[in-house]
Amino acid sequence: MKIFIIRFLSNQAYLYNLPHKMNKNITCALAFMALLVFFGNNCKAQTPLDTVKTGIYVTSIHDIDFKQNEYTVDFWLWLKYKNKAFDFTHNLEIPQAKSVTKSFSTIDSSGGRIYLLLKVQCVMQDSWKINNFPFDKQQLRISFENSQYDSKALVFMPDTLGQHFDPRFTLKGWNIDSFLVATPIKKYETAFGDDNQPKPHSEYSSYRVRIALGRDAAGLFWKMFLGMYVSFLIAYICFYIDADNIGSRFSLSVGALFAAVGNKYIIDASLPETTSFTLVDMLHCFTLFFIFLIILSSVYSLNLVKQNKMKSVKRFDLVAAQVLLAAYLLLNVYFISVANK
Numbered sequence: 213m214k215i216f217i218i219r220f221l222s223n224q225a226y227l228y229n230l231p232h233k234m235n236k237n238i239t240c241a242l243a244f245m246a247l248l249v250f251f252g253n254n255c256k257a258q259t260p261l262d263t264v265k266t267g268i269y270v271t272s273i274h275d276i277d278f279k280q281n282e283y284t285v286d287f288w289l290w291l292k293y294k295n296k297a298f299d300f301t302h303n304l305e306i307p308q309a310k311s312v313t314k315s316f317s318t319i320d321s322s323g324g325r326i327y328l329l330l331k332v333q334c335v336m337q338d339s340w341k342i343n344n345f346p347f348d349k350q351q352l353r354i355s356f357e358n359s360q361y362d363s364k365a366l367v368f369m370p371d372t373l374g375q376h377f378d379p380r381f382t383l384k385g386w387n388i389d390s391f392l393v394a395t396p397i398k399k400y401e402t403a404f405g406d407d408n409q410p411k412p413h414s415e416y417s418s419y420r421v422r423i424a425l426g427r428d429a430a431g432l433f434w435k436m437f438l439g440m441y442v443s444f445l446i447a448y449i450c451f452y453i454d455a456d457n458i459g460s461r462f463s464l465s466v467g468a469l470f471a472a473v474g475n476k477y478i479i480d481a482s483l484p485e486t487t488s489f490t491l492v493d494m495l496h497c498f499t500l501f502f503i504f505l506i507i508l509s510s511v512y513s514l515n516l517v518k519q520n521k522m523k524s525v526k527r528f529d530l531v532a533a534q535v536l537l538a539a540y541l542l543l544n545v546y547f548i549s550v551a552n553k
Contacts, residue, residue, distance in 0.1 A: 261364065262295040266356070266419045267371030268393070273352070273383050273423070275335075278483055282310060282337055283352065289330045290371070296321070300328055303360040308353065309334045342483055343490050344551035346432045349389070352423040357398060357416050368395040368419040377423075385432065389424040396420065429552075439475040440499050443468040444540065447503045451533035455513040455525045465507045472499050491551045495544065502540050509536075 267290050275284040291300055301319075306312055316331035334354070341348055358366050370393045377391055398418045403409035447468035450461040476496040483492070509532045516525045 261367065262293050262298070263367055263369050264291050264293040264298070264358075264417075265369050265371050266291050266395075267373070268354075268376060268419075268421055269374075270377040270391075270421075270423070272378075272381055273386075276386075278340055278342070279481075281339055281484055282335055284333065284335050285352070285354065286331075286333045287354075289332055289356070291326075291328045291330075292371075293326055293366075294324065295366075296326065297361075298326075298358065298366065299360065300330075300358065303358050304330075305357045305359045306334055307355050307357065308337050310337050311335045340484060342486060342492075343488055345483065345490060345492060346427060346429040346436065347491070347548070347551040348427055348429075350425045350427075352421075352425065354421040354423075355398075356419040359416075363397050363415045363417045367417040370395055370419065376421075383425070385428050386425045387428060389426045390422075391424075392422045394420045394422070433548075436479050437475075437495065439478075440472050440496060443471040443475065444499050444503060446471070447506045448533070448537065450506055450510055451529045455510075455517045455522075455529070458510065458514050458517070461510040461513075462507070465503060465510060469500065469503050469507075472496060472503060491547060494547055498540075498543055502536055505536060 269288040270285060271288065272286040273283060275282075277283065301314075301317060311334065313333045314330055315333065316329075318329050320327040336352070336354065338352060340350060356368070372393065376393065377388065396418060398416050400414040400416070401412060403412045403414060447465045450464050453461055453464075455461075473496075476492070479492050483490075509529070513525050513529060516522075516528065
């Protein structure tokens with residue numbers, strides 16, 4: 213284009229030597245040709261913007277794996293657009309997917325509009341919030357992009373007609389609280405190696421799905437924490453054993469302590485690694501602390517027995533048993549109710 217303009221200016225200098233009328237006609241013709249070439253090149257460089265109307269229908273969510281931070285989702289995805297250059301069969305990108313399997317696809321290009329229908333199964337990578345486990349609420353996120361065209365050529369628009377998921381399919385142990393769809397612009401601070409870009413910045417339209425899940429936690433809670441509560445009760449029984457039989461008291465308390473520790477390791481083995489202090493950690497920590505207080509109470513009762521203060525021993529065991537049990541129950545109710553909210 214620069215060469216064309218230079219030649220055009222040089223020709224103008226030559227045309228000053230021609231008669232005025234002929235000079236004027238040739239100048240107008242060359243200027244018109246320059247405008248045609250300039251706008252023609254610009255139109256050819258830019259792909260016209262096309263809107264892709266997109267919809268999704270989730271048929272199944274299963275294999276939720278907390279340890280591996282993944283889950284599997286099956287869904288139907290349809291896209292309607294006009295630009296035949298869009299190849300969603302090969303250029304559909306799902307950024308957070310570990311694996312994508314397209315089991316079925318059909319395309320209809322009649323009526324000047326392309327309709328593409330896909331049946332897809334994805335193993336999705338996600339991060340779980342386990343601070344309130346097992347009373348946790350999770351958000352599953354699925355995002356779709358076209359890796360071939362940026363937001364200057366392609367934008368998604370949600371198809372909101374009808375349901376987005378099958379209300380009859382069972383997600384065992386979970387309830388779907390909300391299903392939201394959005395079409396934001398995803399920004400990348402890179403040009404992906406394109407030397408024609410003035411700065412390392414790219415923008416792509418995305419179609420995003422966010423599914424909010426709430427866990428049906430009552431059964432799971434007792435399944436996972438029953439061993440911990442039985443451990444505490446075993447240690448608590450020590451208050452109703454005569455202080456003379458101090459060996460039985462210590463053996464029960466120490467056994468309950470190891471049982472509570474083992475129960476925590478079993479639960480942690482099914483959860484992802486985290487640096488935060490979760491509900492599981494809190495319940496086990498003060499359970500271990502209360503078992504330790506029971507052991508200290510047994511030591512104090514032993515000292516009273518050695519001093520031959522049997523009435524004081526019985527009174528102390530009765531008061532300590534009631535106080536520790538009430539405090540333990542109140543702490544459990546408080547932390548569980550906070551997590552459940």
